[in-house]
Amino acid sequence: MYLFEPLRHQLPAVIRGMIRGNKLPARSTSGLAEGFKQVNITILHKSLADDFEKFCNANSGPLPLLYRSEPGEWKCPPLSADSDIRTDCLQYRKYEHGIFTGTPENLMEYSEELRDMVTFYLGCSFSFEKALQTAGIPIRNIEQGCNVSMYKTAVPCFGVGSFQCNLVVSMRPVPVDLLNAVTQISQPMKEVHGAPVHIGSPGMLGIREVSEPDFGDPVEAQLEDVPVFWACGVTALGAVQSCKSPLAFTHAPGCMLITDQKSKGASTGFPVCPSQIPEVYCISQNPVHYSIVSAGAVEKIRALEELIQSDPGDRGIKHLFLKDELLKASLSISHAKSVLITTGFPTHFNYNPPEETDGPPGAFAMASMLQALKKEVAIVTDQRALEMYKMVMQEAVEQGVLETPVPLFSFHDDGMESSLKFLCHNGNPQTPRRFEQLVAIERSGMAADGNYYNMRKVNIKHLVDPIDKLFLTAGTIPGISTTGIGDGGNELGMGKVKEAVKKHIQNGDLIACDVEADFAVTAGVSNWGGYAVACTLYILNNCEIHERYLRKAVGFPCCSEKESWVSVLPSITKEEKLLQILVNHGIRSGRTGNLEMEVDGLPFYNFHSTMIAQLREVTLGQL
Missing domain, CATH: 3.90.1640.20 (TON_0340)
Structure with a gap:
């Protein structure tokens, strides 16, 4: 049974409030506030914002850009009514000159620096998990009460300016007889990574050991499961490191901002045009x-x-x-x-x-x-x-x-x-x-x-x-x-x-x-x-x-x-x-x-x- 069952049906504002008060009994937002869109976060100095937006557009699979803030804008009106980017992620990552230097629980102490920084809100695959479950597709990491597995790959992204990195993917084991269903459900949800980018052997992506993810937790597969990989917003971590900005922040992998927007694909059904099925x-x-x-x-x-x-x-x-x-x-x-x-x-x-x-x-x-x-x-x-x-x-x-x-x-x-x-x-x-x-x-x-x-x-x-x-x-x-x-x-x-x-x-x-x-x-x-x-x-x-x-x-x-x-x-x-x-x-x-x-x-x-x-x-x- 899902470890945090009551949190599956809570509204996003309630979850955000629990995060602000440091009262959320979870290490990941996977499975929380089901059916609502979750987002990856990248915060950069305004001088780097234009290039990073181009980098996102050039790599829209891992980095589907939902909103770019103004410098110093804490809130995100298009996605949620009362969110605050300084407090509403479960955990953050701090980078100085491209070096990872810590995991702050909030960014309030950096409010002054954030006035000259731009926040990018990027789609996250947690957003389609409810749609998969509704179709009878098991989400193994939710069943096991842990974070999804995420891996660095050998696949280079399209570089823009100082932003150069390889693709990161998330993996969910899926029963072999449900591969068509999981692909058809996620395909139209391009704002949250869309269809898988690889199905099968992890080695073909340059992943040496599937039981040792680079981010998140190991997830146990069942006998008839096949590893299915989606482009992942954690790709932004590598991009932030590559640009060597004096100061930058991201969410910690699996610790997303939960928005008030419903995931579109959860109720729209399968596409009907043969070229899109x-x-x-x-x-x-x-x-x-x-x-x-x-x-x-x-x-x-x-x-x-x-x-x-x-x-x-x-x-x-x-x-x-x-x-x-x-x-x-x-x-x-x-x-x-x-x-x-x-x-x-x-x-x-x-x-x-x-x-x-x-x-x-x-x-x-x-x-x-x-x-x-x-x-x-x-x-x-x-x-x-x-x-x-x-x-x-x-x-x-x-x-x-x-x-x-x-x-x-x-x-x-x-x-x-x-x-x-x-x-x-x-x-x-x-x-x-x-x-x-x-x-x-x-x-x-x-x-x-x-x-x-x-x-x-x-x-x-x-x-x-x-x-x-x-x-x-x-x-x-x-x-x-x-x-x-x-x-x-x-x-x-x-x-x-x-x-x-x-x-x-x-x-x-x-x-x-x-x-x-x-x-x-x-x-x-x-x-x-x-x-x-x-x-x-x-x-x-x-x-x-x-x-x-x-x-x-x-x-x-x-x-x-x-x-x-x-x-x-x-x-x-x-x-x-x-x-x-x-x-x-x-x-x-x-x-x-x-x-x-x-x-x-x-x-x-x-x-x-x-x-x-x-x-x-x-x-x-x-x-």
Whole structure:
């Protein structure tokens, strides 16, 4: 039972009066005066006020500015009728030249100095706790009668002038089946931090030990709980330290000013516009990581997924389909800083080169979008095909298919440590990873017997480098996720659906790839899967909810770059140019072996061109 039950329903003025009289039997204001807005406090000399206001506006997630006082103004008429900033916080922190020097219970003795100081009132996540409880979401720290846990992170805020610091977050353990609800309730409450900025492993924020918070108290999680992190107003403490003002004050973490304003989100319900309804998806179990995206974006991405399920070759790929794999794979890729793509299926073993026209166009489409999103991207393929792909790449850049060349690599299997050395700096999985995502598209996949087969059961192992080992090793390294894109089940990564391949695909018992990826994206033609990933990345990064989650609610949206993202989407013109380049280099259609403008036996016009047009229409909201 809540330790201070009678205080939950007291009016804010009563709580403030108890604080002034030093009669409040609590160490934190969490759970007090339920349903009323609580605020963080920062008090600075008036000469720093303009820069700090800009700093708040630049980092509105942790520092949502509700009111800026005049110099020497004790009261805050917009938020409460009779408050006094000198007495109404449960505890304060004092800073001198950026150094923390004490925790006064009130600021009355500093009244003269405060005449030249400005108070900033900033939204606090305690304000939405009542709304969560009303929806049946437990607040563990309130249940346990303690302060919320707060942590310094490795995420830098957007600096302004002398204000430079990292983000601080608050954490509440939430049952896994209530993650959607907790996100949807807090999302519209932007004045009190809004939606979470991270759900899952604390280490991804640079938090070493969740049981040792930097501020507040340790909170015990239950078995099915997931740590959920919100941007926190305690971020201001670091900003105050960085500016090294001769004198400054803040509230003590967890000791807020309780205002007379009701928390707006407590009674307004969920937002109704799909673009403003957040949905939560698990994108990794090692480490545990969830992402957030709007329902409107999900609707578009599912439309893309449905489009690419068209099965013109009548191979039975509908039996390999796993719902939302395109969405979850693309969410995972969206969070990555570095991506390695592999392609190349030497099905035409009697020709030189033996490659087919399915795979490289999809790989280039993904690489182009990843470059535009400022991610590190590289392509790995067979050593024997490296020079050919370099020539294709150069011509693709010259003809405007790619903005800049993509680094090309081959993989040499020199023993057990080869994969580790390729994926991780110094071959140590504890060091930063060279690649956070591996994506295979129409890449020959190893079957259960160790061989590589085309759809006609021909073993092409002599033409294939063992890039599968990178995927197998990635599965043992926390923080690397993998995606396989295929259209027949014998492609790298399709091991995730191998039982369906064996049952429903011709020759499936022999040809099915045995190597599993975290996500398996199936398409009627693999290139379409690559196009769909590129389009999905565009949708995700144009989604306000997902974009905010990516940047942890600090800094500003990348509005100036969005126009360039449209230009790198797959287009009929670019894909026609690339296919012609491939044909000029002797690369043939997969099913027929024709040296023509076709992929998997299907002509570019009006088959692949129609698919590209439809994918663009869905992506840009025109269909």
